[in-house]
Amino acid sequence: MKPEHVTNEVYRFFTEVGIINQLISTKLEAFLPGRMTATQFGILGHLVRRPEGETPLQLSNAFQVPKTSMTHMLSSLESHALITLEANPNDKRSKIARSTPRGAEFLQACMDRMSTALGPVMSELGPEPFHETLPNLTLIREALDSERD
Amino acid sequence: MKPEHVTNEVYRFFTEVGIINQLISTKLEAFLPGRMTATQFGILGHLVRRPEGETPLQLSNAFQVPKTSMTHMLSSLESHALITLEANPNDKRSKIARSTPRGAEFLQACMDRMSTALGPVMSELGPEPFHETLPNLTLIREALDSERD
């Protein structure tokens, strides 16, 4: 084993992840209104798939952003009427964020436009690189996630 | 073929990439002084590996951030004496960013601390997930990169 070589590969892995994230966020954000963020869009998708809703804290854990940032993002989404923020009946300190029908519609419309925009790249690459990579990415994400203090 | 299934997998791919990026940036930024960013750190690494230096525009292309953001990041790095910004002899509109010895030292020190911090995760995962994934990530990054207008 060459530990230096391994470290280098890990470093390049994270670099590629960073650049891909940057590329795809920029592309997505071009379709989003105003200064709406790729992360905000991700949150909306998360909520659409969970009709029972989630608390801000659950969301900030899921997306690994500080609580303070989540407050800001959620109020932005709320101001666009894409989600609602209600009091949590089980805990008066807490809230529940839920997507609205308008939010679900909006998500679908953006996803469609994004699919169209990615069409050329997708047909060039085919589904394999994504399919092959996904399990390892999940593995790495889970390991990093469980390691954090 | 199920196009819906494929789209879903691509979506999850980008979601995982986003979260991994978030996790690793947060972890790295905990080791960096002040509000220094993971991207800024990436730029420094890029320059250390290229002693001839690069122009701000080359860097903003490589890291896919707007020119304006690059200006800010470079002046921040310069204020920490980790890089220098000189006039470009070939083009008076342009500049050349180069890493300083101090920058290279700093990079090494942070990388070392980062390796230590990642030790447990790395030995849990082993090098394979990174090694297996890297070629596909590069492929996807290049395809996305060449598609942009």
Add this chain to the structure above:
DNA sequence: CTCCAATAGTGCGATATCGTACTAATTTAA
């Protein structure tokens, strides 16, 4: 029950990001 430590969310202030519009230099074309 009474305290006290832990927890959910937010206000505030500092800094980062990035779109727009600009200047200066370079290239192109006539």
Add this chain to the structure above:
DNA sequence: TTAAATTAGTACGATATCGCACTATTGGAG
């Protein structure tokens, strides 16, 4: 050789991000 179009970088302003400190609430130990 000019004049127009393009290009590199930045100033500025609007907004996003996030650390710190705070309040309200909860849960647990005595």
